[in-house]
Amino acid sequence: MPADQLLQAKHTITTSDLLARFEGRQARVGIVGMGYVGLPLALVAAKAGFSVLGFDINASYVERINQGESYIKHIPPQAVAAAIAEKRLEATDDFSRLAEPDAILICVPTPLTKHREPDLSYVENTARAIAPRLRKGQLIVLESTTYPGTTDEVLKPIFEATGLRSGRDFFLAFSPEREDPGNPDFGTSSIPKVVGGDGPEALALADALYSQLVVKTVPVSSTATAEAVKLTENIFRAVNIALANELKVVYAAMGIDVWEVIDAAKTKPFGFMPFYPGPGLGGHCIPVDPFYLTWKAREYDITTRFIELAGQVNAHMPSYVVERLAEAVDRSGRPFSRSRVLILGVAYKKNVDDIRESPSLKLIELIETRGAQVDYHDPYIPELPLTRKHSPLVGRRSIDLSPSTLSAYDAIVIATDHDQVDYRLVVEHARLIIDTRNVFAKSGITSDRVIKA
Structure with missing residues (x-):
């Protein structure tokens, strides 16, 4: 045998x-x-x-x-x-x-x-x-x-x-x-x-x-039901994050802090669940999973307009952040195209070493497309590995944070709110900060150099 x-x-x-x-x-x-x-x-x-x-x-x-x-x-x-x-x-x-x-x-x-x-x-x-x-x-x-x-x-x-x-x-x-x-x-x-x-x-x-x-x-x-459960969980998150991101844009135009709005709204003991905006979606699940259902739905001649709209809103967030960054740098008196920018955090979420679908990588590419020079700091990602979408960034290394390095940049973008970062050191020595995670307000740190985006 x-x-x-x-x-x-x-x-x-x-x-x-x-x-x-x-x-x-x-x-x-x-x-x-x-x-x-x-x-x-x-x-x-x-x-x-x-x-x-x-x-x-x-x-x-x-x-x-x-x-x-x-x-x-x-x-x-x-x-x-x-x-x-x-x-x-x-x-x-x-x-x-x-x-x-x-x-x-x-x-x-x-x-x-x-x-x-x-x-x-x-x-x-x-x-x-x-x-x-x-x-x-x-x-x-x-x-x-x-x-x-x-x-x-x-x-x-x-x-x-x-x-x-x-x-x-x-x-x-x-x-x-x-x-x-x-x-x-x-x-x-x-x-x-x-x-x-x-x-x-x-x-x-x-x-x-x-x-x-x-x-x-x-x-x-059935197996199909179990497959649908997972997609539903992540589509729920993607849609609600898109809503928070859209509200961020609208309220910013009105001079209203969306994070303050959400924190007040979540005190209601029923009928509300807090979701927070950010610089874009990252990780393997939320940016990816909804499109598995939209693709399969086409087999049944169904258009998943709500899900696709949420995807468009979330995908636009890196561009929105860069626009806010460029406006702020230009107002400071230095042309954005000749500025130096430091991205704090390239992992897709805090306190992990995972860069899959990280919006930080898109931020780097968008900023450099406009002529600015970009470096990054991330205590969990000492060097950028090869990725499917951002291969030109492979091999870049995280820089150390110090008063002299922080003050050398025209702007610092908080893209991932790692706990290991000394945000008080950042705010004391940075010329301009774009905070996409509301990290300074959560830390009780106030400064007129911090702009939320």
Whole structure:
């Protein structure tokens, strides 16, 4: 018997056996993608007592995990080292080992193309890597955010082309990631997990597995419903942030501080939820996910005007900030085209080392297009890595903050409100500050050199 068939026969188990393995935490869990979603999930599974095999095409990630190191700022290396020391976690770039786990959780990126359409290449490539090793009795769960129908229309045909059948030979589910990197109050295990399965057995198995990992599971009727839940969560945020951004522009023209308005409005104990404006949307979810639904809606001849309008409002924010910056610099007596500008913060949100879709990168490009010179400071991003959209910025390095460096710039833009930045030092030595995060008001610092944008 060929080696692949021997491995298949050795590992094939019944549904009831698999359920018992999940509930008894005796199963081996494979996680494809050891990034901001996969690594924390692997650590949670390892801490729960499962044997975890992490897959990644990045050999550096694999090496660092196996050495007990973390390459993500908010994930402590001690957690990785403990999982390795207890032999609960192993990482590999050998995808021929995908037959080993009882459950495979797919945590790979789902970005947009340059035409703002879904790019499922990472998901499809992962599925094609799994398919030749797929065996009877395995549970496959997609966690990557995507449009309703992906699990059934994209993954299932790839797996069933092997001759195995979903719901009979293997089991397919969708459970959207809900990571919020750097959030001190909610981590992977403390956030309820939505689960949808391709049939009742798949749902039961996925529910049993995740029930061992998180505080609560939320079973839904189908994989498409679970996919829609994730999109709805992020579209809700995108639309409300767009409203806050539009109100910022309107109220600024009226001489009204939108942050003061929102803080007063949120004292109402019902009927209002605060969302705050900013320099634009960042992160992998909110700037990307709504367009997965707008693309899929076109298949049904439906135009998602509300969602697309919110996207336009949010996408315009970097340009609005640059206009406010240029006006302020010109009023100070120095032509904006010959000015020096310092961006404080290039991560997409405070206290993380994640620059995915960061509006700061767009700010840098827009400012330089108008002739100004731009540097940045970010305690979490010492050097700008290669990105899909902003490759000319790769290799730029964060400068140190000091009274002399701060005073050398014509303007400083607060783009990310990291806690590690000494904002009192900034306000004492900067000539002009454009605050897109309301950081000075929140810190109780007032200055006539601070302009909100």
